[in-house]
Amino acid sequence: MMIWVNQIVQGILLGGYYAVIACGLSFMFSVMRIINLAHGSLAIVAAFGLYVLADQFGFDPFGALIIVLPAMGVIGWVLQRTILERSQRGGMLVPILSTFGLSIVIDNLLFEHFGADTRSLAPYIDELSWDSWQLTDDISIGKLAAITFVTAVLILGGLQLFLTRTQLGRAIRATAEDPDTVGLIGINARRVNAAAAAIAMLTVGVAGAFLGMRATFDPYAGGPQLIFAFEAAVIGGAGSLWGTLIGGIVLGVAQSIGAQINPQGFLITGHVVFLVVLLARLHVDEIGTRFRKTMRRSA
Amino acid sequence: MSLLEIRNLDVRHGLLQAVRDLSLSVEKGETIALVGANGAGKTTLLRTIAGAHMPAGGSVVFNGIDITTIPAYRRVGLGVALVPEGRRLFGQMSVEENLVLARSAGRRGDWTVERVLEAFPNLKPRRHAKAGNLSGGEQQATAIGRALMTNPEVLILDEVSLGLSPLAVDRVYASLQSLIGGGTTIILVEQDLRRAMRVADRIVCMLEGRIVLEGKRGEISREQVSEAYFGLGTDKGRVHA
Numbered sequence: 001m002m003i004w005v006n007q008i009v010q011g012i013l014l015g016g017y018y019a020v021i022a023c024g025l026s027f028m029f030s031v032m033r034i035i036n037l038a039h040g041s042l043a044i045v046a047a048f049g050l051y052v053l054a055d056q057f058g059f060d061p062f063g064a065l066i067i068v069l070p071a072m073g074v075i076g077w078v079l080q081r082t083i084l085e086r087s088q089r090g091g092m093l094v095p096i097l098s099t100f101g102l103s104i105v106i107d108n109l110l111f112e113h114f115g116a117d118t119r120s121l122a123p124y125i126d127e128l129s130w131d132s133w134q135l136t137d138d139i140s141i142g143k144l145a146a147i148t149f150v151t152a153v154l155i156l157g158g159l160q161l162f163l164t165r166t167q168l169g170r171a172i173r174a175t176a177e178d179p180d181t182v183g184l185i186g187i188n189a190r191r192v193n194a195a196a197a198a199i200a201m202l203t204v205g206v207a208g209a210f211l212g213m214r215a216t217f218d219p220y221a222g223g224p225q226l227i228f229a230f231e232a233a234v235i236g237g238a239g240s241l242w243g244t245l246i247g248g249i250v251l252g253v254a255q256s257i258g259a260q261i262n263p264q265g266f267l268i269t270g271h272v273v274f275l276v277v278l279l280a281r282l283h284v285d286e287i288g289t290r291f292r293k294t295m296r297r298s299a
Numbered sequence: 300m301s302l303l304e305i306r307n308l309d310v311r312h313g314l315l316q317a318v319r320d321l322s323l324s325v326e327k328g329e330t331i332a333l334v335g336a337n338g339a340g341k342t343t344l345l346r347t348i349a350g351a352h353m354p355a356g357g358s359v360v361f362n363g364i365d366i367t368t369i370p371a372y373r374r375v376g377l378g379v380a381l382v383p384e385g386r387r388l389f390g391q392m393s394v395e396e397n398l399v400l401a402r403s404a405g406r407r408g409d410w411t412v413e414r415v416l417e418a419f420p421n422l423k424p425r426r427h428a429k430a431g432n433l434s435g436g437e438q439q440a441t442a443i444g445r446a447l448m449t450n451p452e453v454l455i456l457d458e459v460s461l462g463l464s465p466l467a468v469d470r471v472y473a474s475l476q477s478l479i480g481g482g483t484t485i486i487l488v489e490q491d492l493r494r495a496m497r498v499a500d501r502i503v504c505m506l507e508g509r510i511v512l513e514g515k516r517g518e519i520s521r522e523q524v525s526e527a528y529f530g531l532g533t534d535k536g537r538v539h540a
Contacts, residue, residue: 170400174389181387184349186375186404186449 002138003260009139011256015232015249016149017214021207021225022232022244023156024200030239031176031196034084034095038103039204040226041110046072046208047121047217048110054124061121061209069205076201080194103222110219121212129213148210152248155203156241162199163241172196231274237281250277300363302327302484303348303453308357310340310347317343319508320357325453330485332499334492336528339505341488342384345455348486349381350374362452375404378452382459384488386442390431394422394441397430401448408450415444418474436467440474447478454478456487460494472498492524506530 025039036042046068053064079102087098122129125144132140163169175182175192182189211217211225228251236247251270258269301324310318317340325331333341346352348359350371358367366374388397398412416423419440425433430441439459446454459475460468472494479485479498489495496502496516504512504527512519512527525531 167399167403170392170396171403173392174400177389177391178387180351181383181389182400183371184351184375184381184383184387185401185445186372186406187400188370188372 002136004257006139007256007260008253009141010145011253012249013141013145013149013252014256015245015252016145016152017207017210018228018232018248018251019152019245020148020155020203020210020248022229022236022248023152023159023241024203024207025226025229026233026236026238026241026244027159027203028197028200029233031172031200032080032084032088032193033092033176034088035099036084036200037096037099037226038106038222039099039229040224041103041106041222042072042075042201042204043208043211043225044110044217044219044222045075045106046205047212048114048119048219050121050209050212051119054121061124061213065205065209068209069202072201072205072208073198076198076204077194079201080197081190084197085190085193103226107220107222114219116218118216118218119212120216121209122214125213144210144214148214151206151210152245155206156245159199159203160241168192168195228270231270235274235277301325302329302362303486304360305344305348306358306360308344308347308359309355310343310352311355312343316355317508318347318354321508321510322357323503323510323513325484325486327452327484328482329501330479330499331487331501331503332495333486333488333503333505334490334495334524334528335505338507340508341505342457344505345381345457345486345488346383349379349455351381351383372404375449375451376406378406378450379455380446380449380451380453381455382442382446382457384457384461386438388430388433388438388441388445390429392430393427394430394433394437395426397441397445398448401445404449406450410447410450412448415447418447418477419444421470434467435463436470439463439467439471443471443474451483453484453486456485458488458490460489460491468494492521492528496521496524504528 021043025036028034028036049068049071050061050064053059053067054061083098083102084095087094128144132142134140163173171182171187171192172195175187175189179189182192232247232251233244234247235250236243236245250273254273255266255270258265261269303325305321305323308318308321309316321344333344335341343352347354350366350369354367358365360366361377361379364377366377366379389400395412398415416426421437422440422444425437430438433441443456443459459471463471475485475498487499499516501513501515502519502524503510504524506527511530512523
């Protein structure tokens, strides 16, 4: 029995990591209607950035974020201005193609430079990578996993506050709703979108850091991370911030329970839950629409 | 010098030429009513002044600055505000957020959320309601308030009474009256000729992208405007009254 409780606890904590990696994807989709398929690869770029700073310049990975996060922000800004904005003029599908192409370019540039070796940031954070709090005989909580989860809550809460309380946040929401009209009240939609892309990339930088600390990565590790981010975002309802956390938790719990059922079950259970939620959502929408229609007719 | 000087403006929607070689000048403090049938080019003209459309030819000079190629968001900073047709509020955001957003242009002035709520008392209880859930009249008031929050020198109103109940229209015009009294320069499109002739200093009638009649209130008659409206007049030249 306790094994299952433990798996659920570990799954929830894992969900925190998925929420961190998914929130940038979900944010970009809700604000700019862009599905960024280079999302995972960009997280790996951040991880390699931290790795180089830690390995060659002796930075602590958390401290190195001071350099890597602004750099990711700049990457987001440039990405929006040079690739996303242009490709979006070609319609909804073109950004998907161009970011897919970008991910291939990034992966292979990383491969050319860093080779196929698997890397990790775990050696640079000392005991944090394995230390844990023992709750009961059967359940212990990894310190890094707990930090990741708390960070996820802080990032999502922070984004929420930013979007509702600041002028730039409001401008981002307004631009998401009606990009043509914001110009009429003095908002430069291009700049707002570039700022939103920069913010999304900051969260990608954090995700890259946690990926590197909790696990290993190599130049081609972006793809699986993109899939996890995508699944968490879709389960949580794309574009909803707190939904992203719930989506991450659902995915994490499904994976760890799947792993308990069968050692090979980790990934497959996650994918199955994702597909079930996706189909259920399509179906529920249909039922909901039908329900509203009958309500309107009887009203 | 006029506040707004439009010279030989040509605006196209693809192959369709919506505004043809149009010239118009607007003095500071003036209220101008644009009238004309659907498709006469009124909305296109207003959107071009605001920068939502780029003209194919001609120029728009505002306060001595040539704004012909300046993007819309920077024109707001110079003092041009358009209340677009259909209101175009941010429906997911509250009334207050819609108003506060318009501060982005960074123009100084006396318009605050409080003052907008004073000018449109029907918005007071709706301050925190989602703009998408408001009635038509409340939405129109919010849209005008949002434009006012940019502290404009010229306020451009496109079909403010469209889709509103007569009562709501009265209320909107009552609020506009105080703006007009306060010396704000206003350009508005109004389908209701009687109303247009009551509020405006000058009536400008458009037909097929051109100005076919223009004259001061009291110096042109409703019959003249009606004829120009439908293009019935034998004398198609401008009546300079």
